[in-house]
Amino acid sequence: MNTSFSAYGCRTGLIAPGDDIVDRIIRSAPEEIRDGDIITIAESALATAEGRVIRLADVTPSAEALRYGERYQMDPRVAEVVISESDEIVGGIPGYLLCIRNGTLLPNAGVDGSNAPDGTIIPLPADADASARRIRQEIRDRTGREVAVLIIDSRTHAMRLGVSGVTIGCSGMEAVTDCRGRRDLFGRSLEVTRRAVGDCIASAAELLMGEADECIPVVIIRGLRELVGEGEGIETIAPDECLFMGAMRKG
């Protein structure tokens, strides 16, 4: 287990649709990329580079989107995109629908208007795990370095004020590590503990990315080399095993 790590922000400049994000990462890294680095990329910058920008003028809301728009005081065209990006709509409050997408719970299915050009919105990357895998492979091809790549987002959590980081795409490490079978300070086996190291790294990176005009969509985490390996994707939890869903739904 390491006892220190560092995080470095990369000032890539504004990312536009079609930009070569790997080139931007390599050129803006404050130091050369090394084996064992964990490279975190903001989902909004990735989705933009991948051309996932949707013009609201091109969206025709369905009857369902019109109903949600009225009920939750949302632009029905935004509601339409949110519905199409969701596996399930669980509920809502004014301005937001609470959605399930890829086994996680999130507001508006990650569809975001901030940091998007006027009159447009940006959904999440279509397949963040595939994007992470591709970027990791391209970094290996161009630099010869073995890294992990995390695609990250900033989200709110139940009864916490403010956003923190979560990982939505992963290649080259286990985003959730399993401590079952390890021992606690008193030598007993730990029964249930898993660690969301991907989310912890995402939150560390968020401290440098900020949420506004910083233009730091990429942060390199150096010093956690023991986490870097061959893992792909992010293990999720079943709703009936989740304390929050289980307890709230049963009421």
Next chain:
Amino acid sequence: MNTSFSAYGCRTGLIAPGDDIVDRIIRSAPEEIRDGDIITIAESALATAEGRVIRLADVTPSAEALRYGERYQMDPRVAEVVISESDEIVGGIPGYLLCIRNGTLLPNAGVDGSNAPDGTIIPLPADADASARRIRQEIRDRTGREVAVLIIDSRTHAMRLGVSGVTIGCSGMEAVTDCRGRRDLFGRSLEVTRRAVGDCIASAAELLMGEADECIPVVIIRGLRELVGEGEGIETIAPDECLFMGAMRKG
């Protein structure tokens, strides 16, 4: 805005009731503490030092605790302590009660048996903000340095597998920063974004603390000096403003 920071773990050795935690921090810090450092402390180590260890043999469960114990397959003595540590019990799943304490939602009110001596459990520190304030003052008295102190915990979030960090006590910085009025990449004012920087820092620290026998209950974050100032406590969200609570309860 800074573009890099570092995190350093402190190997304090095992903490026992009555230990002087400030002395342990100062002596185990890998480098001298500096102005602007953010010192994160695991709540379990702090609660232990503060003598918050409860012997289960001393606990007599109430009728309510017996009911919860049966319904959720818990030791009724643990349920009794959880009830006494909670402002409200919202629900449960086998092994866990979902509780509200100090305006946040958490399993078993933070009462934990791992890393506690056999036959005992450790509740959260009685007043984590007051502990943070006291420790910050003592560090100032003994080293002359102006730091921020965060008391942190590891928790699960709704529909996320694995624990990440949250801040439960704060002195010397704003745990939640307010970006309202700032501008996004395209120069528009951001409407709602607040950042849970305390939780992000807690998650960064968790990467070094681990969850088992690492004996690193203190992590120093260096390089985020602009966050360090005069803030105290942690701003919470009202249940009816929380998307998760609002959407699930109306569900």
